[in-house]
Amino acid sequence: xxxxxxxxxxxxxxxxxxxxxxxxxxxxxxxxxxxxxxxxxxxxxxxxxxxxxxxxxxxxxxxxxxxxxxxxxxxxxxxxxxxxxxxxxxxxxxxxxxxxxxxxxxxxxxxxxxxxxxxxxxxxxxxxxxxxxxxxxxxxxxxxxxxxxxxxxxxxxxxxxxxxxxxxxxxxxxxxxxxxxxxxxxxxxxxxxxxxxxxxxxxxxxxxxxxxxxxxxxxxxx
Amino acid sequence: xxxxxxxxxxxxxxxxxxxxxxxxxxxxxxxxxxxxxxxxxxxxxxxxxxxxxxxxxxxxxxxxxxxxxxxxxxxxxxxxxxxxxxxxxxxxxxxxxxxxxxxxxxxxxxxxxxxxxxxxxxxxxxxxxxxxxxxxxxxxxxxxxxxxxxxxxxxxxxxxxxxxxxxxxxxxxxxxxxxxxxxxxxxxxxx
Numbered sequence: 001x002x003x004x005x006x007x008x009x010x011x012x013x014x015x016x017x018x019x020x021x022x023x024x025x026x027x028x029x030x031x032x033x034x035x036x037x038x039x040x041x042x043x044x045x046x047x048x049x050x051x052x053x054x055x056x057x058x059x060x061x062x063x064x065x066x067x068x069x070x071x072x073x074x075x076x077x078x079x080x081x082x083x084x085x086x087x088x089x090x091x092x093x094x095x096x097x098x099x100x101x102x103x104x105x106x107x108x109x110x111x112x113x114x115x116x117x118x119x120x121x122x123x124x125x126x127x128x129x130x131x132x133x134x135x136x137x138x139x140x141x142x143x144x145x146x147x148x149x150x151x152x153x154x155x156x157x158x159x160x161x162x163x164x165x166x167x168x169x170x171x172x173x174x175x176x177x178x179x180x181x182x183x184x185x186x187x188x189x190x191x192x193x194x195x196x197x198x199x200x201x202x203x204x205x206x207x208x209x210x211x212x213x214x215x216x217x218x219x220x221x222x
Numbered sequence: 223x224x225x226x227x228x229x230x231x232x233x234x235x236x237x238x239x240x241x242x243x244x245x246x247x248x249x250x251x252x253x254x255x256x257x258x259x260x261x262x263x264x265x266x267x268x269x270x271x272x273x274x275x276x277x278x279x280x281x282x283x284x285x286x287x288x289x290x291x292x293x294x295x296x297x298x299x300x301x302x303x304x305x306x307x308x309x310x311x312x313x314x315x316x317x318x319x320x321x322x323x324x325x326x327x328x329x330x331x332x333x334x335x336x337x338x339x340x341x342x343x344x345x346x347x348x349x350x351x352x353x354x355x356x357x358x359x360x361x362x363x364x365x366x367x368x369x370x371x372x373x374x375x376x377x378x379x380x381x382x383x384x385x386x387x388x389x390x391x392x393x394x395x396x397x398x399x400x401x402x403x404x405x406x407x408x409x410x411x412x413x
Binding site: 021024025026028029073074077078081082084085088089103104107108110111112113185188189190191192193194196197198200201202204205208 | 241242243244245246247248251293294295296297299300301304333335336339340343344347386387388389390392393394395396397399400403404407
């Protein structure tokens with residue numbers, strides 16, 4: 001695989017959230033506003049890129065790899081937990097509002113399946129540069145996916161989209177035009193399941209259409 | 223007494239771990255296709271959750287706080303949970319092979335179940351004392367089993383229903399979970 005493919009596969013083709021359906025818990029819980037989703041994305045980006053780098057550095061050293069192999073999962077978890085603690089302390093110090101609204105989901109990045117999954121499936125058997133590119137692609141794919149869900153939820157549920165701090169887009173005029181109130185249900189837990197289900201179904205439908213078209217094209221050509 | 227009942231009720235239904243706190247969604251969607259496996263997973267989680275919450279609570283109060291290294295919380299907790307799961311697995315294998323066979327495949331999966339680490343951290347951040355911690359954790363675990371059980375029965379029915387192609391699998395499961403969440407969130411008004 002080329003370097004470009006390694007980077008880009010996380011965006012659409014192997015998107016961790018919409019295709020592999022990993023890391024469900026944070027993507028349901030923190031998508032109440034775009035700001036939370038971006039904050040979560042930054043945390044996952046930092047942890048995933050660095051954990052991929054460190055783990056591939058460990059595993060590409062032959063002597064070290066032999067030593068680590070029988071206990072590799074605990075080693076991965078300790079590496080990831082250390083990085084998560086750094087993120088947690090950083091957010092506590094500099095982004096306190098975000099720290100409060102993400103709450104328990106910052107330490108829970110440790111058990112996010114995407115990170116351990118990439119460590120085991122990719123970083124442990126690839127070169128450091130490729131692993132970093134893979135981490136960047138996967139983290140951006142994840143951030144993009146939770147951003148889509150949070151825009152969907154925040155727009156329907158609150159009528160506005162908070163980008164960062166006081167910077168927000170007010171879209172309530174659309175609801176005024178339609179003569180209705182924003183549907184508060186969408187920012188509540190109920191909305192998380194419903195929006196994720198609908199978006200996932202939409203993406204599957206698009207994928208199915210494409211596959212059909214491709215099949216038809218093959219038939220016409222053959 | 224009122225306080226304890228309110229705490230138990232909140233943990234069991236109003237703030238249900240799956241439907242309002244979104245912890246442990248992976249097993250919720252992954253192993254809820256059959257009633258028996260949903261129950262097996264549920265009890266394994268309750269068991270590990272209770273033991274690990276007790277151990278991490280004691281460790282936090284008497285080791286991390288006295289040494290004032292609270293920032294080590296995440297690392298210490300995940301190591302404790304991972305080794306506890308290993309120990310519980312070995313213990314059950316030795317003492318009750320029947321139970322081990324029933325839980326077998328679910329036990330190692332629990333390490334990466336965010337519900338276990340999540341509850342351990344919630345118990346610390348909500349500043350529960352030991353008694354409150356035990357009650358809270360038990361009822362969170364029972365709530366997990368309860369919802370898993372209902373959901374697995376629903377999914378057994380869905381399997382036989384004509385679901386649109388795009389909704390098959392996870393999307394329809396999420397929509398059903400949303401309907402369940404509506405029902406559960408209304409119970410919050412009782413307290």
